[in-house]
Amino acid sequence: MTFSSTRKGALKAVCAAAAVAGLALAAPAAHAAGTTAKTKYPVVLVHGFIGFDSILGVVNYFYDIPGNLRNEGATVYIASVNPSQTTEFRGEELIQQMKQWAAKDGVAKFNLIGHSHGGPTVRYAAGTVPTLVASVSTVAGTHFGTVVADELGPQVSGDKTLNGLATAGLKLISWLTGNKTTDSTNLAAALSSLSTAGAATFNAKFPAGAPTTACGTGPEVASVAGNSIRFYSFSGTAVKTNGWDISDLILAGTAPYFKDEPNDGLVGRCSSHWGKVIKDDYAWNHLDEINQVLGTIGKGAPDPVAFYKQQVNRLKLAGL
Template identity: 35%
Template sequence: MGTGCRTRYPIVLVHGLLGFVRLPGHSYWNGIDTALRRQGAEVYPVRLSGVHDNEALGAQLLERIAAIRTASGARRVNLLGHSQGGLSARYAAALRPDWVASVTTVATPNQGSEVADRLRDLLPPSGRRERLLARGFEGLARLMERLECAERGLSLPLDGAASLLALTSEGMAGFNARYPQGLPERWGGEGAGEVDGVRYYSWSGILQTRIDAAPGLDPGHVLCHQLARCFAREAGQNDGLVGRFSSHLGWVIRSDYPFDHLDVVNRCWGRRVGAVRPLGVFLEHLVRLAEAGL
């Protein structure tokens, strides 16, 4: 095991919407956690509710951080959150900055997702169609929970309707007013790199216009292309679910990697994503955190 990239504090990986740690034959982080450990990092992928609002997920994350602090003896942790997981991490850092050394959001809709906005337009609040969609998401999340190989038997609360609202531009405007740490002051800019002793970083990708593999080989990539049609403000500047500039937080490492929303966590299904590899981006960030004394 390498030690040259060992961080001072443990790495906590936080999944996004409909996330998990490990299903039979498949890991959410698809080798990222293993690769970080090989470099000497202490890594904890955590499981939160599959669908819920940002505050509820953040409160669950705080409970996980408390347990990790006890188990590891570390005073603080480095949070890396994919998609909605980045919002859970932001909440945790805002409430307990003394527990968090850094927050890194990866393809996170820090200003809301135009896909969620489109769904909200099509599904009026408390309407029948919204209830059906919410129940469908909750059912899928509960099924995945039963298949979960990590922490078997752990049942967490679900709220599909709250999850949808939390990811809209409107929902994120309220969230950002309460927890503004690291947000840019202008659209497309960078935010403060450090707030209350917590370092803030972000990165994301842009969906490539060419599907360079047969659709059946990477259904997630095809889905991202379909969802990209929901974008107007960031048309052509999104990963299929999150806009490039909406993802900006703190020090923006890069927001135009050639990754779709699933590529960014190494789920490329064997498809080429360019010279830059998602796993390499995580390993570079591990060095960055270590060099910063985090």
């Protein structure tokens, strides 16, 4: 099976997107501690496809965000899940870490925040161990899949050489982050979960928080096995946001797959909807949503760091 130059370019773009997201090493400026983000339950940040917690303990996926949340009183954990595996595989990794944190620090519940594939990943945890989850917030979550995976998945599955080479690169990312399941990294498996069909199968098993209408909003509070959990979602719909940001060029290679559908370069606007949709058209692309690369968002766009503080403050005000 041949792999067209267009799809090769798109695949390279997808694989490079998260890798370039960790170029920044600068530490956030210190300031007096606040209480804006001082929630009842700790916050857990969960990265997306081809993502990481931190590279060599220095480069954060959520750039400048954990430290700023902590400066405002939040207790923040950063999950380390496989960069390229199924939602269920990543979800089980997250659950094991949550149980370890709960036992070690006496934590009763967590406020989960997932970006991209991290969205379905945190939903898996909420559906599997609901007693440990207070809220689920997703940023550009791949809840209904992405057409990028629909296009690339069959090609990757049909080309063992390509899948092997791409997976090897992803294993390097996993190894650099210290993830303990590096050998299980598999690009084809991840793309299957991220596809429209894969997402539909997953949603049938974990429906809590689902939109009640097509491209609509879902309930803010949903019951999962008798446990009330709050669900929120957000996303951007920009692609080229800053001429100095290399990720703009990368995402410009994948955005055409969406045709006329608003998207952030990797996830369509409607696919990001889950639970109460707070806002689905921020002037951000897929990496701006996590304040990457180097915080170079578009001129006039909202500050992603301030956004995360605002969302955690929303959780605080809700008593979470």
